[in-house]
Amino acid sequence: xxxxxxxxxxxxxxxxxxxxxxxxxxxxxxxxxxxxxxxxxxxxxxxxxxxxxxxxxxxxxxxxxxxxxxxxxxxxxxxxxxxxxxxxxxxxxxxxxxxxxxxxxxxxxxxxxxxxxxxxxxxxxxxxxxxxxxxxxxxxxxxxxxxxxxxxxxxxxxxxxxxxxxxxxxxxxxxxxxxxxxxxxxxxxxxxxxxxxxxxxxxxxxxxxxxxxxxxxxxxxxxxxxxxxxxxxxxxxxxxxxxxxxxxxxxxxxxxxxxxxxxxxxxxxxxxxxxxxxxxxxxxxxxxxxxxxxxxxxxxxxxxxxxxxxxxxxxxxxxxxx
Numbered sequence: 001x002x003x004x005x006x007x008x009x010x011x012x013x014x015x016x017x018x019x020x021x022x023x024x025x026x027x028x029x030x031x032x033x034x035x036x037x038x039x040x041x042x043x044x045x046x047x048x049x050x051x052x053x054x055x056x057x058x059x060x061x062x063x064x065x066x067x068x069x070x071x072x073x074x075x076x077x078x079x080x081x082x083x084x085x086x087x088x089x090x091x092x093x094x095x096x097x098x099x100x101x102x103x104x105x106x107x108x109x110x111x112x113x114x115x116x117x118x119x120x121x122x123x124x125x126x127x128x129x130x131x132x133x134x135x136x137x138x139x140x141x142x143x144x145x146x147x148x149x150x151x152x153x154x155x156x157x158x159x160x161x162x163x164x165x166x167x168x169x170x171x172x173x174x175x176x177x178x179x180x181x182x183x184x185x186x187x188x189x190x191x192x193x194x195x196x197x198x199x200x201x202x203x204x205x206x207x208x209x210x211x212x213x214x215x216x217x218x219x220x221x222x223x224x225x226x227x228x229x230x231x232x233x234x235x236x237x238x239x240x241x242x243x244x245x246x247x248x249x250x251x252x253x254x255x256x257x258x259x260x261x262x263x264x265x266x267x268x269x270x271x272x273x274x275x276x277x278x279x280x281x282x283x284x285x286x287x288x289x290x291x292x293x294x295x296x297x298x299x300x301x302x303x304x305x306x307x308x309x310x311x312x313x314x315x316x317x318x319x320x321x322x
Contacts, residue, residue, distance in 0.1 A: 007178035008043035009219040013231040014273075023050060025268035028113050028290060035113060035267065042271055046178045047247050047281075048165065050268065053176075059258040060251045065175065067168025076214070079207045086206035088199065091186050093238040096153040103274075103297035111269045111279075111294040112306045114314035121289040123321040128193075136162075137196040139282055139291070140244040141187075142316040146309060147241065147278065148189035151299065159184040161243040161276065162200065164209040181213035184240070235275065242278030243270050249284040260286050267292045274298040 011021035021042035026035040040050050052062035074082075116124065128135050144160065152158070163182040170179050183203040185196065203209070219227045250266060251257040265285040269292040272279040277296035282289060293310045300306060 003172060003174050003177065004220070005043070005174070005177040006217040006219040007046075007180070009224055009227045010216065010231065011041070011043040012224070013228045014235070017235075019273050021271050023047070023268055023271060024111055024294065025050065025054065025266070027264040028115070028267045029264050030115050031263060033113075035111075037110070042178070045176045046180045047245065047268060047270070048167065048179075049176045051247065051250060051266065054266065055251065058261075061255045061257070062252060063255075065167060066165060066248060066252065068165050070166075070169040072169055073166075073171070073213065074207060074210050079211050079214070082205060082207040083211070086202050088202050088206060088208075089186060091157050091159070093159055093184075093240065094156075095158045095239050095241055096156055097299050098151055098153045099301075100298055101301055109295060109297055109300060109303055109306060111267075111292050112303075112310040113267060114291045114293075114310045115265065116289040116314070116317075118287045120318065120321065121284065121287055124289065124317060127320050131193065133193045133197040134200070136244070136246045136282070137200060138193040138320070139317065140280065141191055141193040141196045143244070143280055143293075143309075143313050144187055144241065145190055146312050146316060150309065152189055155189055157186050157188045159186055159240045161185075161240055163243060163245050163270075166209065166213060170213075181209040181216065182243075183208040183212060238275065240276050242272060242276045242280065245270050245279075245281040247281055247283040249287075251286070265290050269294045272296045 015021075022039045023042050024037055024039055026037040028035045040053070045053060048065045052065060055062050124138070125135060128138050140160065161182055162185050163180045165179070166181050167179045172179055185199055185203070187196065218230070222230070247268065265283070265288060267281070267283055267290050269281045270279045272294055274296055277299045279294040281292045283292070284290075291310065291313060293306055293313065295306050295309075
C-alpha cells in the first residue's frame with residue numbers, strides 16, 4: 001500500500017473555511033533589513049523537507065535530514081503508562097486576549113525578523129548551558145512573557161504548541177511527508193525558562209508528542225470525511241497562544257556544504273490561524289540566530305505591533321548576556 005501523509009489531511013480539511021497552510025520563507029538581508037518572501041504549503045512539506053527543497057539546488061546535500069533520538073512509535077499501552085507516570089498540570093484551552101479584531105484572509109500581516117551576530121548567538125547558547133535550559137526554553141519563555149504583558153488579560157495560564165521532529169521513528173519513507181508532532185505547553189504570563197524546561201522534560205517523558213502523533217494520524221482509520229468532521233466539531237472550541245518552532249542549525253553540520261554565499265540568512269515561519277494566532281520560529285544560519293515572528297490579524301491590529309514585539313523579544317534576550 002502506498003504511503004499517505006495523514007498530517008496533510010488536516011491542512012486540506014480547513015481550506016474550505018478559508019484557512020491556509022502557507023509557510024513563509026525567504027532570504028533575510030540584515031544590512032537592508034529586507035526579506036524576499038516566498039511560500040510553500042505545509043501540506044506539501046514540513047520545515048525540514050521544505051528547507052532541503054530550497055537548499056539542495058544550491059549545492060547543499062541536506063541528507064540525511066535530522067532524526068529524533070527515538071527509533072519507533074510506541075504503542076498506546078506504553079503511552080498511557082508514561083502518561084500516568086509523568087503527569088502534568090493541565091488547563092482550559094482558552095486565551096484571554098485583551099482585544100480581538102474583525103479580520104479576513106485578505107488582512108494578512110507580514111512576518112518580522114530579529115537577528116543576532118555569531119558572537120551573540122554563542123553567548124546565548126552558553127547562557128543556556130550554564131542555566132541548564134535549552135535555547136528554545138529561554139527564547140520562547142521570553143517571547144511568551146512579552147506577549148502576555150502586552151496582550152493578555154489577567155493571570156490565567158494558556159497553551160503554546162511546541163513542535164517536535166519525529167523523523168527516524170515513524171518509519172515513513174517519503175521525505176516530503178509531514179513528520180512533526182509536538183505537545184502543548186501550559187504556561188503562565190510570567191513563566192521562567194527553567195519552568196519551560198521542567199515542563200518540557202515532563203511532557204517528553206510522558207510521551208505526549210506520541211499521543212498527539214497517533215491522534216493526528218487518525219485519518220488512516222476515518223478517512224478524509226472523518227477528518228473533516230472532527231475538524232468542524234473541534235476547531236471552534238480550542239484556542240492557543242500559537243506555535244513556537246525551532247528549525248535548528250543550517251546548513252546541516254558535518255556535510256559537504258558549499259562556502260557561505262553572502263550575508264543573507266535563510267528564515268521561515270509556520271502558518272498561523274485565529275486559533276493559533278502567533279507563529280514564532282528560530283533558525284541558526286551559519287551559527288547566527290534569527291527570530292521570525294508572525295501574528296494573525298485576529299489579535300494584532302497592525303504591522304507596527306509585530307515589529308515592536310519582535311524588537312522587545314530581541315532586547316530581552318540580549319539583556320541575558322550583557
